[in-house]
Amino acid sequence: MLDSVFIQIVISFVATACFGVIFNAPTKTIPACGLVGAVGWAIYYVMIDIGVDEVQASFLGAFVVSLVAYFFARKFRMPMIIFSVSGIIPLVPGGIAYNTMRNVMELDYIMGLQNGMRAFMISGAIAMGLVFAEVFMQIIFRLLSQGKTSMQSFMKSKKRSS
Amino acid sequence: MDAEHTEMAIDCFLLAGRIMIESGAETYRVEDTMLRMARSQNMMDAQSYVTPTGIIFSLGKTQPTRITSIPTRITDLHRIALVNNVSRKLTSHLISIEQAYEELKKIEKTNYFLPIAIQVLAASIASGAFLLLFNGTVKDIPAAFIAGGLGLYIVTIIHNMTRVKFFSEFLAAVAIGIVASAAIHYGYGIEIDKIIIGSVMPLVPGLLITNAVRDMMAGHFTAGMAKGAEAFLTAFAIGSGIALVLSF
Structure with a gap:
């Protein structure tokens, strides 16, 4: 199993890095883009493997993608979107969307609706995961910087009084 | 001032x-x-x-x-x-x-895009990789490789010619469908579904979907709805292109 997870990570790294090229990410960030996608896919794959539903697994995958993208955005001093856009591509429910289209074409509207709802739920979960992680990080960093500045001002006032 | x-x-x-x-x-x-x-x-x-x-x-x-x-x-x-x-x-x-x-x-x-050959190569490799991520077989990789690259190439060329985004995506989807069907017909592929899903991935409006929801959450409902509509039209163009080929 370890072997296959490792192979999955390598393949998703290659796929995401290629998407970085298609979306024209700055050249030096392309390996980082690949890494973001590989981490997100690894979380998703392990979650599916231990029996978590696709919707929850997509949410967790997107959440982690966003966290790693936030980290790289701070490191490279670039907008977060550069890293997160190609990172979520492996999680996009392409297969289910394809089946929806296929069902509708074969006039099987019941299955089509079922698959369509599923694709909608998964893409909603991905978007939620991305946004929640970003807001989460913003709150943490705001708290951290507030603590720092208030601490500094406290130290300053202490120095002044002494 | x-x-x-x-x-x-x-x-x-x-x-x-x-x-x-x-x-x-x-x-x-x-x-x-x-x-x-x-x-x-x-x-x-x-x-x-x-x-x-x-x-x-x-x-x-x-x-x-x-x-x-x-x-x-x-x-x-x-x-x-x-x-x-x-x-x-x-x-x-x-x-x-x-x-x-x-x-x-x-x-x-300035035009910052990499040369089209590199982009097409990236799309080809990405299509092959996605085929494997969706549990495809190794035998289908050459078909996905060609179809994915061709799809991106057609989108770029037709978009430069006509400036109508949905038409170029529709044509690219038709081309991908034809390549995949031909590969199955001549024995170079096994699962047509997996080949098509893998090769269509470079056309998927991932950025639009993410941004649509992200904008809505930030309170920009106008922008969110507009981007959502664009994403839906793109997905619809791809789906109808594939459906056209498969219905023959």
Whole structure:
């Protein structure tokens, strides 16, 4: 199993890095883009493997993608979107969307609706995961910087009084 | 501050906003960038209203409100990074507004895309990789490789020729369907579904879907709905192109 997870990570790294090229990410960030996608896919794959539903697994995958993208955005001093856009591509429910289209074409509207709802739920979960992680990080960093500045001002006032 | 200088500053902010929207940045980030740039130049009353198809920008009472329209949008992350860099430098007063405007003009004129051959190669490799991620068999990789590359190539070429995005995506999907069916017919592939899913991935509007929801969460319902509609039309074009081939 370890072997296959490792192979999955390598393949998703290659796929995401290629998407970085298609979306024209700055050249030096392309390996980082690949890494973001590989981490997100690894979380998703392990979650599916231990029996978590696709919707929850997509949410967790997107959440982690966003966290790693936030980290790289701070490191490279670039907008977060550069890293997160190609990172979520492996999680996009392409297969289910394809089946929806296929069902509708074969006039099987019941299955089509079922698959369509599923694709909608998964893409909603991905978007939620991305946004929640970003807001989460913003709150943490705001708290951290507030603590720092208030601490500094406290130290300053202490120095002044002494 | 004289009127001419202010005019130039507004031009600069509008250009920055326009390049960002054209390259696919989030709406709320564009508004934020423009306001930050304006505040760094002591224009505290600045207001901006950004939609995916146009920007309205005003400095308050003294100056007339300016608008700029945005006819086309593509995904070009390199430009977003460059404009972000200029805005960072301007807001920390490392460069003057004149220098920023010159840099933005240069960014607008330059084409930062890699050569089309490299993009097509990337799309081919990505299609092969996605085939494996979706549990496809190794035997199907050559078919996905060719179909994925061809799909991206057709989108780029037809889009440059006609400027109608949905038509080019439709044609690319038709081409992918034909290649996949031919591969199955001549015995070079096993599962047509997996080949098509893998090769269609480079056309999927991933950026649009993410940005649509992201903008809605930030309170930009107009932009969110517009981007959602664009994503839906793109998905519909791809789906109908594939469906057309499969129905024969």
